[in-house]
Amino acid sequence: MRAAAVPIQRPRDARLLVIDRHGELHHAARAQLAHWLRPGDLLVANDAATLPASLHGTHLRSGAAIEVRLAGRPSLQVDAVHDFTAVVFGAGDFRTRTEDRPAPPPLSAGDRLQLGPLQASVVRLLDHPRLVELHVDGDADDIRAGIARHGRPIQYAHLPQALALWDVWTRVAAQPVAFEPPSAGFLIDWQMLHTLRERAIGFATLTHAAGLSSTGDPALDARLPFDEPYHLPASTVRAIADTRRSGGRIVALGTTVTRALEHAAQAGPLRAGEGLANQRLGPHSRLQVVDAIVSGTHEPGSSHHALLQAFVDAAVLRRADAALAAGGYRTHEFGDSVLVENARSSQRSPRQASRTIVRSIERPGFAGLLRPA
């Protein structure tokens, strides 16, 4: 696959690789997504807007230039804007690959940071020299204004031009709580929402504070995704129940939606309200809610890619990866998409053998085994 290097959310030639529940692959135009869903299905999106969570500034004790990337918050409450988990980089910006970014000066509890108009302090290090708990000073309105005006969207070196907020807000972006865009939702526009309606396909949302996709530090990347708070509206819980009752499928638009719904289902029937998704999904996961996922074309080895193995066998995913590579599909957040139907529903018994194999090679090392040869 090649990197999508232009920040266009809905390129006219965007493609969709459909992996159906039998493991068959289909190449499609992504704008036709609604035609790959069935009347009675429910498409669930993450309606989080994205914060400009990259804050450049100075580590006051050393005078060194730093970049702080906000990466997590304990809750979605509107006034919970003082405390964040953050990854700190040294001098430079997104144009340098995160892997090549210099480390920040040694950080310790109590260090003061000046981030444009914002003042913050390091509360403590989180078992890593670049991962900190950050406290931002001041009135909540002033903090929101400071982030809104000084912050820039978090981005990576594969996109050479600086992103604006409108590049990373989806058409349904609502409450700004995501640290990176829930980019599977880039494909939605109001024409598609109209088409879903016409085809009697439901549309619902939840709000999930999507965190960082990469830090460039192997030890930190192994800890991704961090815990992510989400809010599940009562209307979405009702829509899911109605869909289930009438035999429709729950189609998650993105990994964040999948993570939130499956987390919410861990403790029994879905309930509306706020939760903190802290689980990892992978080949070992048994999905309770989600019947299919629409996702970006993530590269083998990433946590997003691992999540897809909750839907299909490693062998099928390996064939899909090969098809994506051979077909010239584009990867990263502005790239093409996949629709993966869950093979592990009641019809999945013929695949029991291969699933057992996948389960035996859980997390450590499995990603390497799944890389296309």
Next chain:
Amino acid sequence: MNTLRDDPLAGLRVAITGGTSGLGLALLQALSARGARVAFVARDAARVRRVAHDLPGSHGIVGDIARRDDIHPIALQVTAALGGLDVLVNNASSLGPVPLALLADTECEDLEAALAANLLGPFRLGKALLGALAASARGGATSLVLNISSDAAVTPYPGWGAYGASKAALHHLSRIWDAELREHGVRVFSVDPGDMDTPLHALAVPDADPAALQRPADAARPIVALIANTVAHREVA
């Protein structure tokens, strides 16, 4: 008489542009008094601070809706402060040339400035906040965009070319957007509040007799009633 508890405005999340003077300020005060949670936008930081201080619980946001680069920071602060949005009131307006000028004497830049504030600003802010408004509607409410218009949008008053043309465009944009968004539970109305004793009117007609004009608080009353009636018709999903 509704108690505050039954009032459809209680807890409603409302954003108002041009909230530090005239009709915008009157709407802000009236909605806040009815228990709405309000955020307002204006260009002058000192005035924003003063109004926010005088109206505890309100959220003042400094920004210029005529500037493209201000729109997303404004939208972000609105939805972050209110946790979403139910009603957007696009009230901030530009008169165009001051003093008023015949259209043939209007500089192109003055027409562009009127269109930026009166048409592009509401369009851009409406787009940036549509996700939040639609999320509110999916939750079972009717959400609402109110675009403040003028009889100059309909009647061709000589001297009001830039303002009238921009408000006419806003009026028609509102009608089309309403037709498109209705199925998603979002209504878009344009309303003409009538002539009022406001800073904008004073710029346009400096020698007008203020006593012959509506007070903004009186002009705000039917608009508050329109908001209350619209959001009260919630479909229980």
